[in-house]
Amino acid sequence: MPELPEVDTIVRDLRPLVVGHRLGRPTMRHHDVLRGITKPRFLAGLDGARIARLDRRAKHAVFTLARHGDAPRRLVVQPGMTGSLLVYDRALTDDERRYAVLRAPLDDGRELVYRDVRRIGRLYLLDEDGYARYDAAIGPEPLDPALDAAAFGRILGGSRQAVKKVLMDQRKLAGVGNIYANEALFAAGIDPSKPASRLAPAAHARLLDELRRILRAAIASQGTTFRDYRTGTGERGNFQLELFVYGREGEPCKVCGTRLGATHDIDARVTVFCHRCQR
DNA sequence: ACGAGGTCCTGCGAGC
């Protein structure tokens, strides 16, 4: 389930493979992943465009597309839960074709594919105004040094919602999903259900430090693979081996041995936590 | 303005 570290890995892997290349005539098997644009307009917008840049914003991959005579456009890929971006230098197998939502040939015979089994993912093609609005609607990047403890504290202090829900709110903070919210709160020793505004400033600082440490470690491990997530080169991530709480409900806490608890009470997502370590 | 809850999708695993 791609969050910030997973999308960062995908973008880093793919960048040297696609930037500078031109897209040929793309095809789509499922256009229910599109929002705000019809399939013909979407496909026409990609056809013949050169990939000028590939970046990450929050949990999304952003292709900057340039075409002679056109203003630049952005292809925003939100992988959702089961989406992945891959480059093939061979024919696709039947299984690969079945789940390939978007296929775009590259100018050297390779193929850029957006694969998504459950199609919770979304694709957007935005002009510069649309991209500016999209970008403005998303909160600051947690790894941006400009986000200091005071600014992070203001984000948390402004909400009475459970601190875990605030961490995962993309309008307030970019890129953190269920896995890393669970892990950061455990590492910082904070009860996930505690209202964000009731945390002390020291807890804000600790949470930001732990969140950053975990996101960096997950990036270094190429992300967390439970089932579907693959890097830009089709490999599994390795951070699932380093998780302390996510996916470990009922197992002993790696720090104190207490049986880990779980709840669905926060944002209808699984929250796994240690009663003893997180207060 | 903010928060709660429903919706989209399909594969998989639990349970009968």
Added chain:
DNA sequence: TGCTCGCAGGACCTCG
């Protein structure tokens, strides 16, 4: 064995 059912989840939408 074969079926049904519920769950997983990010972002968006509606309603209060």
